[in-house]
Amino acid sequence: MSIRAALIVGTAFFPLDELLDLPQTGLMPHAHQSLVRLGARLPFEEAASELHALLGIQVSDSLVRRQTLQAGARVLVMQTEQASAACALVGEGTEPVACRLAMSGDGAMVPLRGGCWAEVKTVVIAEVLPAHTRHQDATDKRTINHSCFSRLADATTFADLASVEITRRGIERAAAVCAVQDGAEWLQGFVDGHRFDAVRILDFAHAAEYLGRIAEQGELAGQHVPKGWLRAMLHELKHHGPERIMKHMAWWQEHRPLPAVSDAVRYFGKRLPQMQYQEFQTQGWPIGSGMVESANKRVMQARLKRAGMHWEPANVNPLLALRDALCNHRWEEVWDQQHQRQREEHHARRVQRSQRRRAQLEQVLEEQLIEILLLSARGKAKAQQTPHKGRTEGQKRWGRMTFSRKALPNRFAKM
Incomplete structure (x- = not known):
């Protein structure tokens, strides 16, 4: 038996599909999960090629696209339902919470069909390292355990949907939280809704851009800008x-x-x-939003902004939901949840089909019973209205020579 024959099950084994808990794609569970995972990481054509190279299964890029987006849509619906529950359970969570957390939000543009662009919003949550435990290297790493959440949505909807990750990481339960971001108004509203007392820090690189524009415009206007002016200003500000x-x-x-x-x-x-960057650094807070800039590249741009890509708006969020699971290292957990959801949906469809067929059968039986009763009623009515013609019951039993009472005296008289 070939590898393809061993991994793909035909539709003729429907009872075995259910017994072995096989997906409706015709692929074995591992092959199905591998297909979706590759589709979330790579362009669909490349994912189909990689699946053939790794598992020996040859599928079309349209199948990879369809199965990847369907799995992402299930995760999206599931997380939307979880967000409603998270909004109702603010401050509750099951995971341990770090003493100090940092969150950072930003937006990045994604190309859509028709030459349009739309903003994908992202929030990153990380644990802030105490000063005495930081790595003494060139990076001066201040945060660890990053997790992100991305959606193509307006600011209000995004704030509601992000409640899942906000609650899971315990932003409401942490002892202290900082919010490092640029000066966009929607970001301030986001912080107000989830942790109004957070220490708000304007991204230092964003502030440095304004000073850089002053130096650039001054030189273009022919004004004297001292050498090293920008460096001195940034040092003073920091x-x-x-x-x-x-x-x-x-x-x-x-x-x-x-x-x-x-x-x-x-x-x-x-x-x-x-x-007040000098105070923020003394308190041990990060002053740059590099973690969300990195998340924009890892989650959205690495998959959705490749050369020549333009997306249908409805396909962006399902893929982002899968990308979040990959980048947060929670793929197995999210996959199991969506697989359970798929089984429940399949069972619900089967129940609906069974109920629909039963209703149709009952309707047919009812119609046939009504028709039989109508025919019977019509036959009785016709028998009562039509006079009796033909042979009597006695003639049918004994033949045509049956004698009536009137005929008997006449017959005996002739004899």
Whole structure:
């Protein structure tokens, strides 16, 4: 028997399918899971090729697409239902919670069919390492145990759906939480809804962009920008706070007005409490949102922004649900949940078909019974209305020579 014959079961073994708990795809469970996992990692054509190379199973890229999106859709529905339950059980969870957690949100654009673009929102949650346990290397790693959640949705819907991961990681139960992100308004609303008392930190790289624009526009306008000015400003901001920076930009705005200076003054002025980087570092909080930037690349861009890709909006979230499971190292758990959901849906469909067939059979029997009763009633009515013709019952029993009482005297008289 070939490998393909050993792994693929035909539709003729339907009772055996149910006995062995086989999926409805015709593939054995391991082959089905491998197909979906490859489809979540690679373009569908490459996934089909890899499946043939690894397991010797030859399938079409359309089958990989269909099965991957169907599995992702089940995970999506399941997590949406869990989000409703999580909103009702705020503050409760089963996993142990770290003392200090950090969360960071951001958005990245995904290409859609028709030349459109849409924003995929992502939130990352991580455990903050105490200062004495950090790795003393070039990376100066401050956070560990990252997990992410991504969806193509508006800000309100995303905040509701992210409740699953927020509750699982225990954001509401942690002793202290920081939120490192850029200054987008929807991110502030997200933090308000899940942990309003979080320490809010403006991403240092985002603040540095505004200072970089000042130096760039100053040089383009022919103004004298001292060498090393930007480096000095960033050092001052990072180690001493934004107060002297704001005074310097106010002087620059008065004597060397530039659009970038006005933008920076207006932007920083609204977010000064979020720019106290010297205090944040002393408290051990990260001041950069690199973890969510990395998540954007790993979860969404590595799969959905490859060359030439354009997606139907309905197919983005199912694939993101599978990508979250992969990047969070929770594939087996999520797969078992969606497999159980698939079995329940299959059982429900079977029950519905059985009930539908039973209803149809009962309807047919009822119609036939009514027809029989109507025919019987019509026959009795016709027998009562029509006079009797033909032979009597006695003639039928004894033949045509049956004698009646009137005929007997006449017959004896002739004799």
